Amino acid sequence: MQSPKITAESIRAMKGHARIAALTAYDYPFTRLLDEAGVPLILVGDSLGMVVLGHPDTTHVTMADMEHHTRAAARAHPRALLAADLPIHSYRTLEEAVANARRLMAVGAEAVKAEGGGAIAGQVRAIVAAGIPFLGHIGMLPQHVVEEGGYHVKGREAAEREALLADAYALVEAGAFAMVLELVAAPVARAITAAVPVPTIGIGSGPDCDGQILVINDLVGTFPWFTPRFVKPRLQAFAEMRTAIDDWRRSL
Numbered sequence: 400m401q402s403p404k405i406t407a408e409s410i411r412a413m414k415g416h417a418r419i420a421a422l423t424a425y426d427y428p429f430t431r432l433l434d435e436a437g438v439p440l441i442l443v444g445d446s447l448g449m450v451v452l453g454h455p456d457t458t459h460v461t462m463a464d465m466e467h468h469t470r471a472a473a474r475a476h477p478r479a480l481l482a483a484d485l486p487i488h489s490y491r492t493l494e495e496a497v498a499n500a501r502r503l504m505a506v507g508a509e510a511v512k513a514e515g516g517g518a519i520a521g522q523v524r525a526i527v528a529a530g531i532p533f534l535g536h537i538g539m540l541p542q543h544v545v546e547e548g549g550y551h552v553k554g555r556e557a558a559e560r561e562a563l564l565a566d567a568y569a570l571v572e573a574g575a576f577a578m579v580l581e582l583v584a585a586p587v588a589r590a591i592t593a594a595v596p597v598p599t600i601g602i603g604s605g606p607d608c609d610g611q612i613l614v615i616n617d618l619v620g621t622f623p624w625f626t627p628r629f630v631k632p633r634l635q636a637f638a639e640m641r642t643a644i645d646d647w648r649r650s651l
């Protein structure tokens with residue numbers, strides 16, 4: 400018997416019952432691979448700007464990029480929930496947020512993610528009111544990396560800790576079904592996880608979130624030129640591929 404399709408509601412219901420494993424994928428084969436491996440939440444992240452498109456950060460990613468890759472991932476028809484990122488400058492107003500969320504849903508996304516808490520609560524409410532499941536993202540916001548001057552841990556100061564908790568509550572109140580906590584100090588991530596009724600999915604935020612998300616390339620070594628310090632790769636796929644290619648070339 401085939402297992403039922405995973406929805407935003409199923410992800411929400413995993414809180415307190417099962418740890419949530421989430422990974423990014425940006426195309427058909429990786430989406431199939433992750434789905435066959437039983438990963439329940441797959442994100443077409445705007446991290447594709449770096450690990451697929453070769454940009455220095457996510458601030459160069461466009462809606463056209465996100466549509467192209469979401470369409471490819473969706474062709475795998477995963478059992479997993481397929482979420483896609485709204486890229487920078489695509490959710491500045493309520494109207495723009497809803498229109499662009501609809502564009503991602505039209506090419507196969509089943510939920511959308513955008514970066515921010517209270518500052519984008521209106522956009523989140525509008526997206527949810529349009530019937531589109533919303534995945535939050537607070538903590539370090541990569542779309543702000545240029546203003547922030549790098550990727551820094553959030554929540555080490557009391558004021559930042561309070562702001563993060565307020566952002567988490569704002570997302571819950573606006574209707575997010577889960578939220579990513581990126582580079583949030585581990586004790587703060589633990590406190591947010593205990594405080595909110597929806598799952599927290601950490602990245603570089605310690606072990607106490609309801610789930611963890613990683614960029615697939617970091618986990619399996621298909622972007623070996625940079626690996627975040629909180630990732631322990633399970634495989635060096637490019638190193639093995641390089642050996643295979645060298646062997647073949649020498650065998651000619």
Ligand code: KIV
Pocket residue numbers: 423442443444445446447484536579581602612613614
């Ligand atoms: O863009 C992305 O891949 C992400 C995850 C790493 C959370 O936002």
